Amino acid sequence: MYLYDQIDQRLVEERVAQFREQTRRYLAGELSEDDFRALRLRNGLYIQRHAPMLRISVPYGLLASRQLRMLARIAREYDKGYGHFTTRQNIQFNWPKLEQVPDILALLATVQMHAIQTSGNCIRNVTADHLAGVAPDEVEDPRPWCEYVRQWATLHPEFSFLPRKFKIAITGSPQDRAASKVHDIGLHLVRNERGEVGFEVLVGGGLGRAPMIGHVIREFLPKEDLLSYLEAILRVYNLEGRRDNIHKARIKVLVKSLGPEKFRELVEAEWQASRDTAPQFDAAEFERIKRCFAPPPYETLVDEDVLSGRPAEFRNWYQRNTRRHKVPGYRVVFLSLKSPTRPPGDITHTELDRVADLADQYSFGLVRSTHDQNLLFADVRQRDLFELWQALKEIDLATPNIGTLTDMICCPGLDFCALANATSIPIAKQINERFDDLDYLYDLGDIELKMSGCMNACGHHHVGHIGILGVDKNGEEWYQITIGGSSSGQDASLGQVIGPSVPHAEVAATIERILNVYLEEREEGERFIDTVRRIGIKPFKERVYAPAHQAA
């Protein structure tokens, strides 16, 4: 993974010192609430329902075991013993004390971590495919590019006061595993007809109040031109994006109002005018970064049969929670943070410590967080899988449900978040209780359930095969349900609302009725999303809301 040099280290340390001084001035009454707000947000510090919430950056989801141990320590000493992984592959703590945040940031800096730009109207953590570097279908590893962009975006003098937050995702495979089409900018490493690798550039995707799928504004951008082209996009947005209405300020609104073609013309014109004076590609610097992502020292192994003679429980886990690796004899292993008793994405300090130990033992000391709120060991020897499975079971991280209904994305909701309209964690619990039969889940197959406690869509509900959105009706929690959304694979789509929202107690039952329609209608081997696409939402609408089942 990327290792800091002196410049990186100095920057995070100076950032800590700066924030310590800002916090001191705030506590001494020298900085107003409003002025401090703008500053703390740039360091990931929100004031939430119960306490401040600190969001720590995990660049493109990559963590070393010593970083996990530091997160465990922070959870233990500064929080209530646990953290929560987010859909930007970051981790957040819900109970730190404001006056202790500078100390937390100082501890993070000792393990090359920070909370820079995890909030605020600036360029946020750059996310990537969680299978980067190990996926068999990869054109090129996106992570060196993520790091290159991360550095460029960090404290960028021109783009730190944008109209609104700005999210970039980079993938290197034809299969999109980073929801890149619902990002402000999605970058896909692709090969052109001459065999050169460059970027397909998408702009204007996003979720929130007005969900949109990104538009391709350039089919092939030479790699060397990445930063100058990004600067052109950001400059057009910075100058032309709306600042009068927070709900219309994302770049997707600008792209939509101008039309993608007109937006493209503006970017190309800006690029032509500015590319010569923009930061030039620095090949030596890029090579330095790239060397940090060289493959680990794999052993020469062959694929083996790891299933014979093993219990069915292990075989289930192998089928659901592991994936093919490009190197023979290795396998990718998901650690499910979606066990029935766990708020989705949560992890305790003891589990963090244990995961760090297991990473050292089985996966070159590295762990990844995924945008669907699980963890992953990228490089596990197949011969170690059984042993690792047993170890993961002991800490409740081996629930064999990756990709199934209960592997749901879920925001913290009203239990923690000051923005939410409704709870989401209790709904996750309700769903887990209703769908606790693994055979039933496996029969349903791959299905993505995504849930947000409000319109801001942190839980990506618009792109869930089934999406659940919490809404407030006269002080009561109701839930609107969409089907047919997708952010993965090659065909992103937005879900459609299937009918009136349902009360809290009815959510799991409603989901079950949706699933019953699927089970009756599906063709051999057809996934839920494909059935929805084939038959449309009408049959679901009619049967889910049949009079006998009429929601109150």
Place this chain on the structure above:
Amino acid sequence: MRRLIKQREIVVDEWRYADEDPQGRSRALILPFARWKAEREQWWLWDGRLGVRLGPTDPVAELEHDFLRISLVAIEFGSIGEGRGYSQAQILRRRFKFTGELRAVGYVQREQLFYLARCGFDAFELREGEDLEAALSAFDEFSVAYQPAVDLVVSPTRRHSLAQA
């Protein structure tokens, strides 16, 4: 007398905005962008120094051919979240190679100075109540940066120690 930070020093302002000096007695006058556009020809031969004040939506590109006459551009900031001025400054410095004074005006506070300076601003009228002395330290809060400073058009490497820049 208005005091401001210029080239990292606290100085008394030599310039007057047009509404502060309706008779044009000052020899260093800053005109609103719209007035400059409307009266460009008549000001061209005036014997003082001229500056132009840009609002966030004023099209900076329209100044491209005016720099023989304009030696100061003041850019307005309405709030800490106002970010258009940073891009206006980059266009002036990088694209048009503007070498005169580039001044940040309005709701400008110490936390912005580092970013503003790196975009090419060299003069800062801070908002009411800001401590100019204390604000001077903001320029040195970081000794390193990932982006080339605005005056380094072609950077030797992408990473920079500001101490060397």
